Amino acid sequence: MKEIWKDIPGYEGCYQVSNLGKVKSLPRFGRTKGKIMKNFVQGNDYYGVKFSVDGYVKQYPVHVLVALAFIGPRPKDYAIHHKNHNIYDNTERNITYCTASQNVLFSLLEGNRKSKFNEQEVLDIRESLETGEVLAKKYNVSVNHINCIKRRKCYKYI
Numbered sequence: 001m002k003e004i005w006k007d008i009p010g011y012e013g014c015y016q017v018s019n020l021g022k023v024k025s026l027p028r029f030g031r032t033k034g035k036i037m038k039n040f041v042q043g044n045d046y047y048g049v050k051f052s053v054d055g056y057v058k059q060y061p062v063h064v065l066v067a068l069a070f071i072g073p074r075p076k077d078y079a080i081h082h083k084n085h086n087i088y089d090n091t092e093r094n095i096t097y098c099t100a101s102q103n104v105l106f107s108l109l110e111g112n113r114k115s116k117f118n119e120q121e122v123l124d125i126r127e128s129l130e131t132g133e134v135l136a137k138k139y140n141v142s143v144n145h146i147n148c149i150k151r152r153k154c155y156k157y158i
Contacts, residue, residue: 001091006069014053017065021090023049043144046087063090071097079103122155 027034039047047062070092081098132143148154
């Protein structure tokens with residue numbers, strides 16, 4: 001597949017994203033060389049990149065940038081779906097918009113929707129006095145995931 005680069009809306013002339021899921025900075029101000037940016041794994045386990053424009057640093061998930069540049073603005077209340085369920089495959093052909101319920105349905109139909117925690121583990125995490133860092137290591141998840149459970153933003157049905 002031939003790599004195609006497009007400006008990222010809102011960052012035209014500063015950053016571009018490719019249909020293969022790469023992000024690059026463009027030369028600016030005669031002092032910044034353009035380069036392919038390194039992805040990092042965000043707290044939610046998705047690949048992200050950090051932009052710096054006018055002294056402000058902001059991070060974005062790579063799949064969001066690919067969708068924005070190659071599909072267009074995301075409709076209200078829609079999610080970004082990875083068709084092959086591999087969240088590290090941020091190629092244009094693997095990303096589409098869908099409703100949140102469709103996203104869950106696709107995952108269920110493919111057999112890829114697995115809860116990381118059973119009901120007892122969720123209750124144990126909520127009642128634990130251990131720090132988020134300790135619990136994250138214990139359960140092999142991110143601190144953000146632990147905090148989400150403790151604040152009842154995840155596993156609300158328990």
